[in-house]
Amino acid sequence: MYKKVFLLILLVTFCGNIVCGAEGEKKVEIFDNKSSSVVKTLSSSSDIQRETSIIINNIDGVYKKLDPIPKTGYMIKVPLVKPVTVSNEWFYHLVEEVIIILPQNDDPHLLLLDDEQFPHFFTFNHGIDDLLSYIDFEFRR
Numbered sequence: 001m002y003k004k005v006f007l008l009i010l011l012v013t014f015c016g017n018i019v020c021g022a023e024g025e026k027k028v029e030i031f032d033n034k035s036s037s038v039v040k041t042l043s044s045s046s047d048i049q050r051e052t053s054i055i056i057n058n059i060d061g062v063y064k065k066l067d068p069i070p071k072t073g074y075m076i077k078v079p080l081v082k083p084v085t086v087s088n089e090w091f092y093h094l095v096e097e098v099i100i101i102l103p104q105n106d107d108p109h110l111l112l113l114d115d116e117q118f119p120h121f122f123t124f125n126h127g128i129d130d131l132l133s134y135i136d137f138e139f140r141r
Contacts, residue, residue, distance in 0.1 A: 026079035
């Protein structure tokens with residue numbers, strides 16, 4: 001299972017490095033877990049950054065299910081324009097990007113990487129409809 005998680009993290013991060021333009025602009029990416037490919041890339045906006053910040057600030061627990069990366073569904077990688085210190089009872093690190101996991105048959109959850117790139121999965125109590133609207137992405141469970 002850990003091999004699968006790290007492979008997906010590396011794939012998402014690698015794709016992000018390729019997509020960065022000559023100026024080094026970080027792009028928001030939507031990754032389809034079933035096809036293992038990036039299906040949409042777009043520039044970030046202040047709305048996307050704000051909504052991602054709200055989601056981070058609404059972490060309400062550790063994701064406890066066995067397989068945090070579903071076989072079907074999507075992952076949205078949002079690089080943060082300004083790194084944010086996430087400080088709660090489960091995690092205290094500077095975060096440069098957030099990966100929001102949208103499983104096909106479960107509630108969304110987050111993947112945050114610590115300073116050593118170790119993955120941490122969290123639940124949050126904020127809707128994702130606004131974020132999906134800002135990235136112009138339709139997701140049906």
